[in-house]
Amino acid sequence: MNSHNQLAAAGFEAARNLPGIGEHGHSFRVLARANAVPGQLTLATELQHAAAALNYSHLNHKLGNCCDLSLAQHLAAQCSLPVDLHLASAPDRGVLLAEDGHSYVYLDTRFEAAHQLPHVPPGHKCGRLHGHGFGVRIVAAADKASVNDILLKAWPPLFARLNHRYLNDIPGLENPTSEVMAAWLYQQLQPALAGLAWVEVRETHTAGSQFDGENFRIWKEQHFESAVPFNDEGLYTGHSYLIRLMLQGKLDTVMGWVLDFGDVKERFKPIYRQLDHNPLDKLPDIQGSDNASVAEWVHGQLKSRVPELARIDLMSTPQHGVSLSWHGDMRWPLLFGQ
Numbered sequence: 008m009n010s011h012n013q014l015a016a017a018g019f020e021a022a023r024n025l026p027g028i029g030e031h032g033h034s035f036r037v038l039a040r041a042n043a044v045p046g047q048l049t050l051a052t053e054l055q056h057a058a059a060a061l062n063y064s065h066l067n068h069k070l071g072n073c074c075d076l077s078l079a080q081h082l083a084a085q086c087s088l089p090v091d092l093h094l095a096s097a098p099d100r101g102v103l104l105a106e107d108g109h110s111y112v113y114l115d116t117r118f119e120a121a122h123q124l125p126h127v128p129p130g131h132k133c134g135r136l137h138g139h140g141f142g143v144r145i146v147a148a149a150d151k152a153s154v155n156d157i158l159l160k161a162w163p164p165l166f167a168r169l170n171h172r173y174l175n176d177i178p179g180l181e182n183p184t185s186e187v188m189a190a191w192l193y194q195q196l197q198p199a200l201a202g203l204a205w206v207e208v209r210e211t212h213t214a215g216s217q218f219d220g221e222n223f224r225i226w227k228e229q230h231f232e233s234a235v236p237f238n239d240e241g242l243y244t245g246h247s248y249l250i251r252l253m254l255q256g257k258l259d260t261v262m263g264w265v266l267d268f269g270d271v272k273e274r275f276k277p278i279y280r281q282l283d284h285n286p287l288d289k290l291p292d293i294q295g296s297d298n299a300s301v302a303e304w305v306h307g308q309l310k311s312r313v314p315e316l317a318r319i320d321l322m323s324t325p326q327h328g329v330s331l332s333w334h335g336d337m338r339w340p341l342l343f344g345q
Contacts, residue, residue, distance in 0.1 A: 151202025
């Protein structure tokens, strides 16, 4: 049984005064996910109303406590359904609030390094010496760690070991795929960071890997431009869609990955060609042109090609989308789109 969830995003500008920091302001971003229930007010409408009530306000005058976690809890309480909620108070940090009650703090950081993958087939581009600006997200339980614990204590020693290095020379990173790196970072961080929940590594803006101490998850995203019916008179409108394919599986101990990101893109290519620059209601056997129907259609086309597929997120605009999952939902990432 596939589980349909609404995805919605909103933003607001606000000031606040926090102990030890003082008076300051933010451009807050919020992304939420909730079960799709027929007849319910849409999550996007509720989230936008909640954000609008805080826009250009002083949060201390609105809330008794306006730290990131309290603010996320306030926004979640404005939604009629239980939600997973991601609040970013700055481009590199924020909180994650799960509908099961667990809450997390995270820091996004990066380092610059070179590597090559020694076990790929001859001619594979990743077998050549190359490099990336690697993105890293470190996530910890909010009741056990703070962003400063990550930023000032746990991360600096690892940054010194990784930045401007040839990763293959570091013990444990002889085959430095993003999955291997996520697991290595998790193992290195665990003794230094209480409540470590998971680590994500991104080699590019469109692909990444996650490791939570037990499970490996990867994602690959693409954009496509499509038309959809606008009304009953036969008029069309269009969207720039973002689709994110999320996979979960066992690590290939030789190759060091769940699946090559390039293979994910290649397997998706025949489906992408049908989506991009086409009217979505004309796709063969599609049940409708709404986000949920398109995501279901993609799943039907892709499930035999990518058996590791565990979730599809589809955003038709930066504020509206759907999350389709099966075999039990994955943990985060909930990623801001577009």
